[in-house]
Amino acid sequence: MTSTRSATLFALALLAPALIYILTIVAYPLFDTIVLSFTNASLRQEYDFVGWANYQRIFGAGNFTEVIIRTFIWTFFSVSMKMIIGMCGAVLLNAAIPGQTLFRILTMPPWIVPMAIGIFMWGWMYNGQFGMISGLLQNFGLTNGPIAFLAYGNTAFWATIVTDVWIGVPMVTIYFLAAMQSIPKDLYEAAWTDGAGRFYRFRRITLPLMVPAIITMSLLSLIATFNSFDIIWILTQGGPSGSTTTMIIDTYKTAMGSRKYGEGAARAVVISIFVTIFCLVYFRAVRKLQQGEAK
Amino acid sequence: MSDVARTTEVAAVDSPASVQPKRAARSSSRPMIDRYKWYEIAGLYLGIAVFLFFVLAPFIEGFLVSLKPLSQLFSTPYSFIPKNGSFDAYFTMWQSVPALGMHIFNSFFISTVVTLIVVAIVVPAAYAFARFNFVGSGLLLGAFLAVNMFSGAVLLIPLFRLMRAMGLLNTYWAMIVPGAAFLIPSSIWLLRTYMMRIPRELDEAAWVDGASRLYTLRRVILPLAMPGIVVVAIMTFIGAYAQQFIFALTFNSKTEFMPLPVGLFAFFGKQEVQWNELMAASFVGILPVMIVIVFLQRYLVAGLTAGAVKQ
Numbered sequence: 001m002t003s004t005r006s007a008t009l010f011a012l013a014l015l016a017p018a019l020i021y022i023l024t025i026v027a028y029p030l031f032d033t034i035v036l037s038f039t040n041a042s043l044r045q046e047y048d049f050v051g052w053a054n055y056q057r058i059f060g061a062g063n064f065t066e067v068i069i070r071t072f073i074w075t076f077f078s079v080s081m082k083m084i085i086g087m088c089g090a091v092l093l094n095a096a097i098p099g100q101t102l103f104r105i106l107t108m109p110p111w112i113v114p115m116a117i118g119i120f121m122w123g124w125m126y127n128g129q130f131g132m133i134s135g136l137l138q139n140f141g142l143t144n145g146p147i148a149f150l151a152y153g154n155t156a157f158w159a160t161i162v163t164d165v166w167i168g169v170p171m172v173t174i175y176f177l178a179a180m181q182s183i184p185k186d187l188y189e190a191a192w193t194d195g196a197g198r199f200y201r202f203r204r205i206t207l208p209l210m211v212p213a214i215i216t217m218s219l220l221s222l223i224a225t226f227n228s229f230d231i232i233w234i235l236t237q238g239g240p241s242g243s244t245t246t247m248i249i250d251t252y253k254t255a256m257g258s259r260k261y262g263e264g265a266a267r268a269v270v271i272s273i274f275v276t277i278f279c280l281v282y283f284r285a286v287r288k289l290q291q292g293e294a295k
Numbered sequence: 296m297s298d299v300a301r302t303t304e305v306a307a308v309d310s311p312a313s314v315q316p317k318r319a320a321r322s323s324s325r326p327m328i329d330r331y332k333w334y335e336i337a338g339l340y341l342g343i344a345v346f347l348f349f350v351l352a353p354f355i356e357g358f359l360v361s362l363k364p365l366s367q368l369f370s371t372p373y374s375f376i377p378k379n380g381s382f383d384a385y386f387t388m389w390q391s392v393p394a395l396g397m398h399i400f401n402s403f404f405i406s407t408v409v410t411l412i413v414v415a416i417v418v419p420a421a422y423a424f425a426r427f428n429f430v431g432s433g434l435l436l437g438a439f440l441a442v443n444m445f446s447g448a449v450l451l452i453p454l455f456r457l458m459r460a461m462g463l464l465n466t467y468w469a470m471i472v473p474g475a476a477f478l479i480p481s482s483i484w485l486l487r488t489y490m491m492r493i494p495r496e497l498d499e500a501a502w503v504d505g506a507s508r509l510y511t512l513r514r515v516i517l518p519l520a521m522p523g524i525v526v527v528a529i530m531t532f533i534g535a536y537a538q539q540f541i542f543a544l545t546f547n548s549k550t551e552f553m554p555l556p557v558g559l560f561a562f563f564g565k566q567e568v569q570w571n572e573l574m575a576a577s578f579v580g581i582l583p584v585m586i587v588i589v590f591l592q593r594y595l596v597a598g599l600t601a602g603a604v605k606q
Contacts, residue, residue, distance in 0.1 A: 010508050011427035014419035015435070018479060021416060025476035026442045029453035036452060085349070092342045097331070099343075105592050106347050109354060112533055112584050112595075114402070116540045116556030117577040121353035124360060124570055130368055132356045136375065169350065198335075227446035230540045248448045255452045256545060268449050279444045283437065 033272065036265035043259045054266035063242070064250075064267070071246040074161060075225045081165045082221055083214065086172030091202070093173065094180050104177070111170035119234040122163045126150050126235070150236055153243030160232050160244050164225060172217055179213035180206060212289040219282040223275060247271050354581075361385070361574035368570055385579070388572035391562070394550050395576055398558030402580065405470050405554055406535040412475045413482055413531045418524060420479075421486035422512055426498065436484075443480040447473055447541055458546050469546035470539060470554065478534050482527045489523030490516065526594050529587070533595075536584060555580045 037054055041047040058064045093104055110118055125132045128148025137143045149159045183206065191201050229248045232238060238245035238253060245253070251271060255264025331339070360368060362380035389395055424436055447454065454473055455464075463469045493516060501511040517524075543557045550558070555576075562573040588595065 007427055007508075008429040011423040011429050011432070014423035014512075017416045018420035018439075018483065019435075021476060022439065022442055022479060025454070025457075025473055026445065026450065029450040029457060030445065032453035032456070033450060085346075088342070089346050092339060092346055095331075095339045097336060097339055101592075103343055103347065105588055107350055108588050108592070108595065109581075109585065110350060112537060112588055113581045114537050114539065114556045114584075116559070117580060118353060120559060120573060120577060121357040124574070125353060125356055132352070132375065139375075166349070166353070223444050224446075227448060229446065229448040233541075248446075252448065252451065256455075261452050261456075264452050268452065271449050272445065275444050275449070279441050282444075283441075 030272065033265045033268050036262055037269045039262045039265075041261040041265070043261075047262065050262070054263045057263065058266055058270075067242075067245055067247055067250045068270075071226065071248075074157070074244075074246055075222060078161045078164045078168070078225045078228075079218060079221050081161070082168040082172050082225075083218055085165065085169050086176050086217070087210075087214075089169065089173035090176035090180055091206075093177050104174075107170050107173055109170070110167050115167060115230050116234060118167060119163060119231055122159075122166070123150070123235055126159050151240060153240055156236050156240060156244050160235055163231050163235065164228055167231065168221060168225065172221065175217055176210065176213060179210055183209050212292075215285055215289065216282075219278065219285060223278050223282070226271075226275065226278065247274075357574045357577060361571055361578055363571055365567070365569065365571055369567070382575075384569075384571040384575040388569075388576050391569055391572050392558070392576070394553070394558060394561070397551060398553055398555045399580060401467075401552060401558075402536060402539065402554040402556075403583075405467060405474065405539060406532050408467070408471050409475045409478065409535040410528055410532045412471070413478050414524065414528050416475075416479060417482040417486055417527060418517070418520075419512070420483050421490055422516060422520075424483065424487045425490035425493075426495070436487075439480040439483055443477065447477055451541070451545060454542075455545060463546075465547050465549045465552065467552055470542045470552070473542050473546075474535055474539065477538075478531050482531055485530065486520070486523050486527050489526070490520050493519050529591055529594055533584065533587070 038049050038051060039047045040050050040053075089107065093100065093107065124130075126134075126149035128134050128146040128151065131149075133149065134143070134147045138146065147155065149155045187205050187209075188201055191205060196204070227248060228246070229252065232244050232246060232249050233252070236244045238249040247267065248271065251264050251267040254260050254267055359375065359377055359380075361384050362382065363377040364379075364381070364383070367378060392398075424432060458464050458469050458473075463472065497515050497519070498511055501515045502508075506514070539554045540556050543554050547553060547557075550561075559573060559576060562569045562576070
């Protein structure tokens with residue numbers, strides 16, 4: 001019943017709504033971005049094709065390369081911190097101690113509440129005069145004066161990373177926890193019988209068997225982080241003086257702030273190329289991991 | 296595609312049905328391996344405390360701020376605990392931003408419509424991917440997943456033009472239509488994984504009995520897939536609720552259609568930002584999802600682990 005012609009037609013009919021929807025709302029805009037990137041489109045209705053002029057302009061200006069490098073540094077630190085903290089969280093939540101279920105529930109809020117609301121709260125915490133972080137640091141005598149985290153390039157850069165990590169950690173933790181729980185228990189019991197300690201069991205059983213989950217999650221997290229917009233936009237709008245301007249923020253400012261759709265589209269195309277590369281790496285990695293598992 | 300086996304397996308571990316018996320079996324067969332020394336337990340709780348503090352600090356701070364009067368908020372030295380705190384902000388906020396109730400309603404309304412659209416589109420599509428191996432099905436599924444990797448932010452310019460051309464700017468649809476698009480692929484993946492666990496023999500039996508394909512889907516598969524559909528609906532609703540920002544910020548400028556996250560900016564419009572009311576309003580917006588977590592925690596874990604292919 002699965003290989004006949006009518007079955008194929010039926011399947012395509014079932015798929016049609018999803019296909020049409022995605023083609024209109026995602027695929028067409030993706031195509032349109034590429035077309036627009038070769039034009040001087042702006043708020044006016046009509047526009048002309050300008051060849052590679054947009055690309056020449058953005059790469060000629062110099063600060064675009066800077067933005068790309070900054071985006072990669074930002075993404076790298078955010079993803080690695082998510083992985084490390086997520087792994088620690090998973091290990092802690094995996095321990096068979098009373099309160100386990102409650103702790104797991106308490107991990108989820110950052111992932112579930114409206115992102116913008118969580119970010120507003122961080123915005124207040126970073127406030128130099130009255131915020132919690134600066135306030136507590138002063139109360140404990142760790143700093144002399146108030147620190148306005150979002151007012152200086154260096155601290156703002158790290159502040160946005162920490163907030164991004166905060167939003168990403170619950171998902172990574174729960175995913176790692178699930179992967180950890182799918183490791184057969186007899187492996188641990190065998191090792192335990194042989195006198196292997198807790199840390200040794202973690203290093204020799206848990207970590208190696210978690211490698212596929214870690215790779216999968218790092219790549220997914222990489223793509224999500226690379227596309228991160230809300231956090232930086234709400235906290236700093238890319239400032240102060242461009243120190244938190246990542247590629248997405250840069251594109252948004254060009255397109256929606258200055259209404260230079262053509263040039264913004266060119267910037268979006270560069271992002272899309274990176275995302276496509278990450279995507280290919282991800283699919284390849286997943287296939288490799290699968291084959292490795294099948295052997 | 297190739298991910299199937301692993302995700303299915305991980306999802307099976309935590310899916311609502313399989314959790315109970317498994318846990319029981321584990322604890323009865325669990326030997327001394329999981330017995331901790333007192334200092335190990337102390338270390339674990341300390342670690343969990345630090346971890347949860349990181350996760351919950353903004354909420355704790357936000358809640359305390361909502362209790363503090365403005366005069367105390369803007370005073371130094373900093374005090375963590377509110378002095379003569381009160382719930383006043385929870386009452387005054389409705390006057391400061393009269394549209395607040397509307398914003399909360401909009402948030403729910405947009406998420407609900409998005410969920411309905413996504414479920415209506417995803418159920419047939421997931422069934423097609425779960426049961427029919429037509430030419431190019433693997434490629435098509437891969438393409439769907441790849442779509443997920445592009446965020447709305449990248450496609451904002453053409454989406455803006457598209458919404459303008461369709462005359463949807465400054466309506467609910469400007470937030471609903473693109474919002475749903477980016478939630479469809481992961482939901483297809485999630486539900487497909489679930490449907491593949493429904494034995495194929497059931498379809499075939501119905502087929503042999505002369506049921507049409509559509510009838511089989513409606514009367515055999517749908518009832519059995521209901522738990523999976525519920526998970527998808529919950530995940531979609533939460534996703535739609537959590538992520539409404541960029542489209543609402545860019546495609547809509549009418550106050551009466553703004554969802555809560557964008558509506559909250561109204562608190563910044565005053566001479567001094569009404570932080571206590573802003574936080575109080577945030578908590579009212581957060582409350583429903585907090586309740587959801589407590590009751591549906593297990594579904595969320597199942598949904599997340601199976602749907603992790605997306606994010």
